[in-house]
Every structure is written in structure tokens, then in C-alpha cells.
Amino acid sequence: MTKDSYGERYLVPSIFTLGAIMFCFYTFQLAIPTKNGHHYAMWIKFVGPLGSIALNYWKVQTSKQDLYHIFLMINYDAVFFSQGVIDMCYWKDMLKTRGKLAETALAPVAVVGFLLMYSITSPMVYANMGHLFFYPLYASYPLQCLYTTGTWIWLYFIIWMMAKVGNSKFNDTAYNLICGASLYAYVSHYFFILILSVGIIRPYKLGFVPAFFIMMFGTEFLIFATYIPLNFIYELIVPPKPTKKMDVDSIVDKSDIKAMEDEQKAEQEALAAAKADKIEGRGDAALDLENDFSDKRSGANEDQ
Secondary structure, X not given: OOHHHHHHHHHHHHHHHHHHHHHXXXXXXXXXXXXXXXXXXXXXXXXXXXXXXXXXXXXXXXXXXXXXXXXXXXXXXXXXXXXXXXXXXXXXHHHHHHHHHXXXXXXXXXXXXXXXXXXXXXXXXXXXXXOOOOOOOEOOHHHHHHHHHHHHHHHHHHHHHHHHHOOOOOOHHHHHHHHHHHHHXXXXXXXXXXXXXXXXXXXXXXXXXXXXXXXXXXXHHHHHHHHHHHHHHHHHHOOOOXXXXXXXXXXXXXXXXXXXXXXXXXXXXXXXXXXXXXXXXXXXXXXXXXXXXXXXXXXXXHHO
């Protein structure tokens, strides 16, 4: 990374930027458990997109700097993974806020806004193209920001849709294979793409149609062909733990459960107090007996 000082000029500042993004992730969570803090679960979803825009400032599309591109792409991936973990931790809080917003006039506005952002952030510009194999694809900073913002828009949309329609095991074997291999595919697919492009497509100068099918299905085949034996060996060493389906449709979170428990406890205490008052005659009988006893003692003392 010492070539052309790319390490100190771009990579190190990008790492500090990533540290600032992580700081926002960690500190923002402190507001969510507070009273009415579930609203912040929706706002925390902006940390990832804004963080990607900040990382774009250190992204330059220069040839012969592959190591720089790889390391900077890892910073983007770290933001993606971190945002995913945060969203799952506070899913119900976010869903509670989103459900309230869906009942307001913001719902149709959000649909129109999504279509507008989709049209603006779609990668349909062929000018200022950067390196094809490194994210984001454009060399211009404004285009990079639009490109990364479009990534987050589609990411959130796909997550919400899959949580709604794809949260059930249609088949145990297929489910474990597809879901289990998804993270492995995410980190390995570019390696297999390069193998196919360098080893088959470019040497034989294949056209678009055969190259498309070889790249698409060949990459998937290589992913599963390597994942299955690796996962088999891994599960022999680390047996898989039982999993439980997450209830993504319920908006009852821990704070709601605690509030309901406190409310039930208060009701029980009120009933117990009312029962005690009824037994003691609302406290009057006990008070009168005590007063009579005190009066008798004072009268006896005066006689003496």
C-alpha cells in the first residue's frame, strides 16, 4: 500500500471513517432502550447509508491499485454487516415505528419516494465508470453516492419483503443449503467469477449469451460444490445449534413486555390494597381503636 502513498492518503483515513461509523452504531443503541426509544430504531437505519457516503470520499478509481480497492471494499462490507446485525437486534422496535408510520399519510409518500429514489439511484450512467470488479463502480463522487444509496434502498426493501414472505422453511434441506451458503457465497462469489472469466470466457472470446450462462450458473455451481464439503467438515467439528424461528410480524418488544408486567403488578397491588382496606373497614376501625386506646391511657394517667 506504499505505492503512490495510497495507504496514508486514502486507506488510513477510510479506516478512521469506519471507526467513526462503528462509534455511531454503538452509541446510537443507547437511546433505543429509553422511554419511547423505539423511534430511534428507525433512525439508526440511516447510519449505514450515510457511512457509505462518507467512505466514498476516500474512494478513487485508479488502475494497478488492486490491494487498495480490496481493502476499501472490505470497509464497505463491514458497514453492511454491522447494519444487518443492528437491524436484527432492534427489528421489533423498528417494526413498531414503521407500523405507526404506515397508518399515516407518509405511507403513500414513502411508496412514491421509493420509486423516485429508484429512478435516481439506478446504475444507468455509462460515463465516469471505474474499475468493474470493485464497489462502487463509478469514479465520480456524486455518482458513487447515488450508487451506494441505491444499494441501501434495495437492501432494505429486499430485507422487509423476505421477512414477510420468506421466513418459513419450505424444505429443510433446501433451506439449510440456500441460507447456509448465502454468507459463503457473499464472500467467495467474486473469486469464482474471476476464475471463470480468466479461465474460460476471455481465452475463448465467448459472446454475451454463452458468457452469461457460464458466469451465472457456473458461479452458483462452484459456490455449492465447495460449500457442501467445507460445511460438512465444519459441522463435524462444530455441531450446529438448534434454531428458533424469529417472529418478525409481532411488534411486541421487551419494553412492551416490561410495561405490561409493571401494569399488571400495579393492578395486583391496587387490588391487594383495596382488599386490605375492605377487611379493615377502609382503615377507620383500626384508627378508632388506636384513638380509643390512647384516650383511655391518657385518662388513667390524669386520674393518677
